[in-house]
Amino acid sequence: MPGTSFEKVTFRRPKESANASSKPIQAVLFEVEDRETIGGSAYGGQRAVCCTADLAKLGVCVEGEVIYRPSSITPNWPKVFSVAFNGDDEVATLRYRSIKVVKTGMYNLYFIHCDVNLKDLTVEGKTVWKNPTGYLPGRMAPLMNFCMFMSLAFVVLGIFWFSQYARFWREVLPLQNCITFVITLGMLEMALWYFDYAEFNESGIRPVGITVWAVTFGTIKRTVSRIIILMVSMGYGVVRPTLGGLTSKVIMLGGTFFSASEVLELVENVGAVSDLSGKARLFLVLPVAILDAFFILWIFTSLSATLNKLQARRMMVKLDIYRKFTNALAVAVIVSVGWICYELYFKSNDVYNEQWQNAWIIPAFWQVLSFSMLCVICVLWAPSQNSTRYAYSDDANEEFNKDDTNLTLIKPSPTPSKDFRSAAEARPVQGSNGASNGDLEEDKTE
Secondary structure: OOEEEEEEEEEEOOHHHOOOOOOOEEEEEEEHHHHHHEOEOOOOOOOEOEOOHHHHHOOOOOOOOEOEOOOOOOOOOOEEEEEOOOOOOOEEEEOOEEEEOOOOOOEEEEEEEOOHHHOOOEEEEEEEEEEOOEOOOOOOHHHHHHHHHHHHHHHHHHHHHHHHHHHOHHHOOHHHHHHHHHHHHHHHHHHHHHHHHHHHHHHOOOOHHHHHHHHHHHHHHHHHHHHHHHHHHOOEOOOEOOOHHHHHHHHHHHHHHHHHHHHHHHHHHOOOOOOOOOOHHHHHHHHHHHHHHHHHHHHHHHHHHHHHHHHHHOOHHHHHHHHHHHHHHHHHHHHHHHHHHHHHHHHHOOOOOOOHHHOOHHHHHHHHHHHHHHHHHHHHOOOOOOHHHHOOOOOOOOOOOOOHHHOOOOOOOOOOOHHHHHHHHHHHHHHOOHHHHHHHHHHHHO
């Protein structure tokens, strides 16, 4: 049955507060659309959650308790349950309750007390929330099906790539091995996320082990993808055989990005699921955003240098591939910036998570964009019988023998040259000598 229940929810107060009388503790369950039914104010003053003496005089509430009024949308809501300490007891327990939810929406549960003597109150226990389809939170439920479809998409891409890889394995370049690694990581990541959501939906408990592995594989995939794009932009394997002195800098940047992303993803996905993003998350997002910006700046700077080098060497085939790659990357960056702006707008206008049904689109978009960019790279650098044509070579004219436009045809001159005429005139002189008659006959025969 969809709804929520309280299981062994207990409240504990310090010993020094046990002898003082206290007002009840209240559990308030309400749908976000009914948030205005919680709290009130006297004579248009400041809004308060707890009933004050002035409001109590008006007879609209009981002093020391939560102010609320019935919802005009859903009858018998919000739900308010009270529990109080008996005498000098240090512990109060909220008895087991099961609340049936019949209206789809985002529901909030608050434990509220209006007594200053309970300022050091602690609460522990478990609340169980269940949707019609399982325990997975409503804003996360669509992600399970999304991960299933993405897993199938990676399988299709993998079949294409590995078939090409098997056919032309003799022509495979180191860059193509890296792409194979990224595709494999993508398959594992999406499969692990699907199993993570499926287990969470079935049991109500998020499997920490699967979540950690899914996060780690995803972080490795994103890190390796950025490094590959950076290496391609630098012309690795195309106009330069190695990265030279830049190798340590690329590894350092990749390692730093992996560490920052791993911490952010673990904080966001491992442990309790919260719809409220804390300020601490901002300090984890900033390093990742800065490192991403540095990657983008370095990539486009390197691409510009590589394009100029290919243009100068007139390597037209490679230049065409790099131009397509640059255009795709530019489109991806523009779309990313636009989506970030939309994401900021979405979150700033959804303070109370009222648009929870569309919240899954935000993380799903980044997966789709990353997958699309991977598909572009796979198409441009797919293994083929001409793979080595795109590889680095010491021969500066490696492209000229491939291009018909660079071939120069040698045509015979319409007038004989001076050397040719002198050679022709010399033959009769030799032929007048009897000793040379055999040679002349041989020449005529030829």
